[in-house]
Amino acid sequence: MAEQAQATDSGPRPIVPFLKLDPKPHLVAVKCGNCGSIFMDLKRVACSKCGSTKEKFSQVSLSDKGKVYVFSVVHQSFPGIKTPYITAIVDLPDGVSVRANLIDVDPEAAQKEPKQIFDMPVEMVTHVAAKDREGHEVIAFSYKPSKN
């Protein structure tokens, strides 16, 4: 029934299932109860590290803070995607990494001095990325340099 309720909901939609918008935007993941591995694909049937099946999984909320592991600056992309932008792999303290855009950092500066990006503390922010065919706002998340 939950799915049906969502289908008639006129509010904004997350761009991926592991982004939850309520009560405030946050990422969720499944955690293997046996080995502790964390996965962003919520519909996974088993743990690819230890083989435990989904009965052992629990859903966990992830931290909105992390550190940049590596990045690239994308200069050529699909039509409609503004370039250059920074794509980053962000390690979360929960023990999983996510891929997202890194904003509020100058892409040219990142290329000139890549070292400044490594281990940069970042925090998650959300924004409207598009409108879908039904007119719903589609919400994506990015990371920006963290104040503390």
Added chain:
Amino acid sequence: MRNVYVLGTGMVKFGRYPEKTVPELGGEAALTALKDAGIAIKDVEMFACGNLYQANAMVGQRILQQIGQTGIPVINVSNACATGSTAFREAYLAVASGMYDTAMAVGVEQMGKQGLLGGAGGGDPAYSVEGKLGSGLMPAVFGQAGIEHMRKYGTKPEHFAKISVKSHKHATKNPFSQYRNEVSLEDVLNARMVAYPNTLYMCCPTGDGAAAAILVSEDKLKQLAGGRKRPKIAASVLTSDPYTERDLTLPDVSTLTRRASRLAYEKAGVGPKDINLTELHDCFATAELVHYENLGLCSDGQAGEFIDKKGGCHPDLGGCAPVKESGGLLSKGHPLGATGVANICEVVWHLTQDERAKDRQVPNAKVGQAHVIGLGSACTVHILTV
């Protein structure tokens, strides 16, 4: 398992063939390989065909419908960029197992000028994550693999650029190469940035092409080789990506390559120092650099120094441990399904002093290896010896 040898090889120069069909390209490579082997299609007992973009369209059978419908078993293989090398391995296994004495492998692809690979999918484009949740496009994915090396070891963009310079220089000697122009370090560094640190010349092109190989048992080799030197497949290894911490967000191209490499060296009974030439999967310059270490050609953290000291160059260019005499994917081209068989052709040509490699011959080559990685991920390493 029995010993297996490569009796014949064939390749269609990588390039752009909008006027040809996939079975035509594959058929031409197959006929060249059969002629090189000195046999006919009626002598082939099993055929493994690698192709990615028409993977649902029976490419292997359509090739036989061009060159000879003999009714033999055909396997159509799709395994990302490792498609061709996986087909080669299927042919190898078919002979090694004792089931067949003569098998054929063909890798073929027609990509056209399709631009960037990866990302996208069906459905409402509003939910496409490309550019909204980072980039899954190949230049960025492999850019990050290079940046991870920069992070760990202080590697510079110049190191990656030198790989492109070297690859292009090698390609000038290869008539089968899609691009045969030289580029300078400045050309590479100043070229349009695609995804940092990969500039245009550090990215392989898309293209069309085909390659084929005829594999035979030892008994068959004695009957057919007629005194010709033919390389033995000393190791044929295929791995997939094992669980590693970031693999699902930052594809880990290293762990499965290291595993495949270690298993291949063990099986062949050789080490990196015995390798006279390496064809590796340089889809991007950043990939080549990390594979120097993954394949044990230098120690961890030394890949920058390895390229600085001309480690990957032909001996005529003052190098040692030559890598990619063909020009590699960066210059020779990367028609996805063809690449894995073409790499093996190149190794065979050096080991047998084949005239198709005459202007770039590695002197006295006895042991060569071909490495391919398909993102997603699949890795093959083949070691051939004479």
